[in-house]
Amino acid sequence: MDSINFKDLLKERGYKLTPQRQAVLDIIIEHNGEHLSTEEIYALVKEKYPDIGLATVYRTLLLLDDMDLVYKLDFDDGLSRYELNNKNEDHRHHHLICLNCSKVLEVQEDLLDTLEEQILTKNKFKVTDHRVKFYGYCEHCSEKE
Amino acid sequence: MDSINFKDLLKERGYKLTPQRQAVLDIIIEHNGEHLSTEEIYALVKEKYPDIGLATVYRTLLLLDDMDLVYKLDFDDGLSRYELNNKNEDHRHHHLICLNCSKVLEVQEDLLDTLEEQILTKNKFKVTDHRVKFYGYCEHCSEKE
DNA sequence: ATTCATGCAAATCGTTTGCAACCCA
DNA sequence: TGGGTTGCAAACGATTTGCATGAAT
Numbered sequence: 001m002d003s004i005n006f007k008d009l010l011k012e013r014g015y016k017l018t019p020q021r022q023a024v025l026d027i028i029i030e031h032n033g034e035h036l037s038t039e040e041i042y043a044l045v046k047e048k049y050p051d052i053g054l055a056t057v058y059r060t061l062l063l064l065d066d067m068d069l070v071y072k073l074d075f076d077d078g079l080s081r082y083e084l085n086n087k088n089e090d091h092r093h094h095h096l097i098c099l100n101c102s103k104v105l106e107v108q109e110d111l112l113d114t115l116e117e118q119i120l121t122k123n124k125f126k127v128t129d130h131r132v133k134f135y136g137y138c139e140h141c142s143e144k145e
Numbered sequence: 146m147d148s149i150n151f152k153d154l155l156k157e158r159g160y161k162l163t164p165q166r167q168a169v170l171d172i173i174i175e176h177n178g179e180h181l182s183t184e185e186i187y188a189l190v191k192e193k194y195p196d197i198g199l200a201t202v203y204r205t206l207l208l209l210d211d212m213d214l215v216y217k218l219d220f221d222d223g224l225s226r227y228e229l230n231n232k233n234e235d236h237r238h239h240h241l242i243c244l245n246c247s248k249v250l251e252v253q254e255d256l257l258d259t260l261e262e263q264i265l266t267k268n269k270f271k272v273t274d275h276r277v278k279f280y281g282y283c284e285h286c287s288e289k290e
Numbered sequence: 291a292t293t294c295a296t297g298c299a300a301a302t303c304g305t306t307t308g309c310a311a312c313c314c315a
Numbered sequence: 316t317g318g319g320t321t322g323c324a325a326a327c328g329a330t331t332t333g334c335a336t337g338a339a340t
Contacts, residue, residue: 016314016319038304053322058305074219078304078330096270107264115256116279124284125241125250131278134261139269161294161339183329198297203330223329 009067023049024060028070028084035104037079075104075133094132100141107134154212168194169205173215173229180249182224220249220278239277245286252279 006025007017027044028036036044042057061082064070073081075097089108096105116127151170152162172189173181181189187202206227209215218226220242241250261272 011315014319018314018320020321051322055306055323056321059320062306080304096264096268096272098270099273105268105270107268111256111260111263118256119241119252119279123241123250123252124287125243125279125281126287127241127279127281128244129280131276131280133276134264134270134272135274135276136270136272142269142271156340159294163295163339165296196297200298200331201296204295225329 006069009069013067015063020045020049020052020056021060021063023052024057025064025069028064028082032084032086035073035075035081035083037081039079041082075102077102092130094134096134096136096138098138098141099135100137100144103138103140105138151214154214158212160208165190165194165197165201166205166208168197169202170209170214173209173227177229177231180218180220180226180228182226184224186227220247222247237275239279241279241281241283243283243286244280245282245289248283248285250283 006022010017010021023045024041027041031044038057038061041061042054045052045057061070065072065082068085070082071085073083075081075095093106093108096107112130112132116130119125119127151167155162155166168190169186172186176189183202183206186206187199190197190202206215210217210227213230215227216230218228218240220226220240238251238253241252257275257277261275264270264272
């Protein structure tokens with residue numbers, strides 16, 4: 001996601017490119033693969049842009065989510081987390097949440113397509129997206145038992 | 146879930162059976178199949194037990210969730226919802242959330258077992274539970290397009 | 291009698307919003 | 316210039332917590 005592209009996307013919707021918005025997006029791009037919480041994003045942006053307000057970060061994340069540039073996550077820790085919405089990823093990945101140490105791993109596998117077809121025929125419900133979270137024990141925590 | 150059983154389960158953990166706890170559980174059993182929010186549960190319990198406090202409902206739901214008697218749901222509407230944890234159900238069911246009218250349907254299908262096996266072998270992650278939400282359009286809203 | 295549970299109100303915490311000042315287009 | 320944007324602080328809404336009272340075992 002280069003800045004030219006971002007600016008155009010904003011303009012399409014009647015929005016403006018501001019240094020704050022760019023800074024928030026930059027941080028998320030820099031931390032691709034991580035699951036940053038709003039506060040973490042705020043702290044990281046503040047390093048480069050000390051005057052930014054928390055409300056601006058919230059507003060920007062809402063905007064980025066709405067533009068499908070980021071993906072909002074929920075790992076049941078009471079915080080909203082975000083990751084870069086990697087569009088050239090063939091399938092959305094899923095998260096493996098360890099019930100013991102809370103570590104979050106990722107799976108690329110996606111066998112849900114067949115399930116979605118079944119849902120369409122049996123329930124007449126057109127699935128356009130899904131969110132899956134697997135809970136269990138990671139390698140390290142499984143061994144400790 | 147009869148009350149004798151409930152009382153024993155509580156005693157095992159050093160807790161007491163109170164009319165408030167029984168009333169909350171009763172409401173959830175009566176409304177099996179629904180996805181009641183905390184406030185909805187509070188209002189329903191209040192009909193039978195007008196003096197109950199909201200904090201008690203919160204505390205009881207936390208307890209019931211911890212005892213695996215109920216299942217906490219999140220339909221992204223900002224509210225915590227709960228459903229009876231039906232243990233004789235062969236598989237956990239999943240939810241179909243309509244992006245248009247927000248109606249929530251349920252699927253009993255569970256093709257995730259094979260996925261879980263793959264995750265165990267490939268990621269050495271022992272899956273013990275999963276949460277799946279499908280987003281899309283229900284029959285009615287699909288037709289309107 | 292002891293221990294846990296309740297109700298109430300205050301506190302908490304993440305998030306949203308109103309508004310005057312500000313700045314990008 | 317003008318309309319979107321910002322930072323700040325106040326407001327918000329769901330949930331939690333402190334504490335004195337009350338109830339279950």
